[in-house]
Amino acid sequence: MPSVSPTPSPTEPSPTVVELRPSYNIPLVLVVAGIPIGFLNLWVGAGVALFGLFLLFQAATLRLQFTATDLDVYRSGDRIRRFPYSEWQNWRIFWTRVPILFYFKEINSIHFLPIIFDPRTLQQLLEARCPRRD
Structure with a gap:
């Protein structure tokens, strides 16, 4: 008889490591917005579209992982930065209705x-693991 693992209860702690899913919303909006802007000014439209493509590449290759003690940034599986919560003084997500920037x-x-990750999960993890100190 196959064993069935119990479903986790709401009182169980969250996983130790959580990786954020990428969000392509901002990069795609910038790429699409670059087209009509390009009709008004070719260089500005190209700049906006190129910035959108850059963010699209970043969203595809970067990953944020929240551990119990740190925020780790990975590129293609290699950790490139570690930010210990103990050194954080403050954080904020700008424009919560349409989140575009994380500080x-x-x-x-x-x-x-830029918010190139799932903004809801980002805010939930920040509130749980690194409470704001305004």
Whole structure:
């Protein structure tokens, strides 16, 4: 008889490591917006579209992983940065209705990231693992 694993109860802790799914919304909007802008000004439209393509590439290759103690950034499976929550002073997601930018401040640096990841999960994980200190 096959064994059936019990479904997790709502009281069980969340997984230790959570990887955010990519969100292609902002890159695609920029690529599409570059077309009509290009009719008004070719260079500006091309710049907007190229920036959208750059963000599309970043969304496809970068991954954010939330661990119990750190936010890790991976590119193609290799960790490229680690941000320990203990060094965070504040964080914020700008324009929560249409999230486009994620900001966080560490003791020695400030970081701005475009929202190229699932914004709802990002906010839930930030609130759970690194409560805001306004």
